[in-house]
């Protein structure tokens with residue numbers, strides 16, 4: 041099992057045992073008196089990737105671009121252990137909650153932007169060590185390819201792929217193969233792992249930018 045990033049620990053928090061980070065509560069999750077918050081892998085694809093033992097390469101303190109932040113459940117935990125964390129979400133409603141989550145976190149920067157249009161936030165986002173992607177929309181590989189420009193050469197893409205977002209009727213494995221194949225145009229895929237039992241028909245992918253175009 042790879043080491044957890046600094047700032048992520050396996051702890052008993054309230055009645056739960058599992059991953060936890062230290063920071064202000066964000067969404068009604070169990071907390072303890074020492075400021076630890078339970079990180080439920082059933083509510084978080086990145087949490088599930090850590091829980092299933094994928095080698096994310098996260099050490100803690102990284103600069104992060106998070107695509108598909110929604111109301112901030114996962115990105116709140118990321119901002120607890122990472123460095124500057126840019127959180128892109130294009131739906132105004134969840135962004136309202138995300139702004140509340142960011143109010144308590146000086147390293148979290150919400151951006152009401154479309155992840156398919158990186159040129160609209162390129163002036164704000166510095167080069168990052170990690171892109172985390174959980175957009176659950178058609179064209180998930182294309183979103184990752186469009187945002188590759190933000191990643192350092194030795195950076196990592198940590199991506200959740202939802203099969204049903206690409207094609208509700210196709211065999212999930214066939215969808216995953218196709219997404220990984222497209223992704224390979226710009227990334228070298230280091231690891232792929234199904235996220236069951238935490239998330240049905242989701243694939244976790246760890247990749248790094250490809251140096252030479254294929």
Ligand SMILES: C[S@@+](CC[C@H](N)C(=O)[O-])C[C@H]1O[C@@H](n2cnc3c(N)ncnc32)[C@H](O)[C@@H]1O
Nearest residue numbers: 108110113114129130131154155174175176177
């Ligand atoms: C599965 S939810 C994300 C959950 C979140 N990552 C978490 O773990 O707390 C997917 C989110 O991606 C957002 N999304 C989908 N396409 C997007 C795009 N092109 N740009 C920005 N956000 C997008 C959706 O609005 C939705 O809030």
